Amino acid sequence: MERIPILKMGKFLLVTIQVDLYDRLALNLEEDLIQMVFKTGAKGVLIDISALSIVDSFMGKIIGNIAGMSSIMDAETVVVGMQPAVAITLIELGLPLSGVHTALNVEKGMALLESRMITGQEDDTTADDD
């Protein structure tokens, strides 16, 4: 498998990561996602990692990259479905995923994006939905 599918859901894009990202796959994902943001004018990107029980520093870096690129393209990134063990690991690795929003599941992530589109707040980017 060389490509992770990107689904358009209204104003947002949804990516479900189910496999460990290796270099090529990660680069393809970054490129595809930015192209999709450009083509669709999406205002938000949801990255579902509920299938991942392990997130290493490489994955953390890729998520950070995606958030940075999307931000330049005027789309916000929300990571959803993070397992508790992954959150523990990320902090222990010293990867607080700054610049990335998080939400417990896709629905809450969408609600977070919708609310941010309405309020148009752009001050802090580490806010967390609960």
Add this chain to the structure above:
Amino acid sequence: MERIPILKMGKFLLVTIQVDLYDRLALNLEEDLIQMVFKTGAKGVLIDISALSIVDSFMGKIIGNIAGMSSIMDAETVVVGMQPAVAITLIELGLPLSGVHTALNVEKGMALLESRMITGQEDDTTADDD
């Protein structure tokens, strides 16, 4: 990876299949999906297969099983994102995916489910959205 994540999107469930299904994974998916339909009362199941360039008879059988089970639980199944080559293969294999709706992408699949919920039509199950 032992489980394919199932995402709840409003009244519907979304499954993105990115890897070849083997026995255990397929059985887990069937079980998880039926449990989710039961727990959430979902009225529709969207199965995204845009990442698959090959669908064999086993995968066709699993999709048929899911559609049958969901139907008993009062939820309709829509397969979305099928690549043209996959459609050709399915027909050549003699697997017309009867009982399963299809749509070109997730958005159209959701629209199809919404329209079917409104009209409440339950006569034919091989209609195709375009």
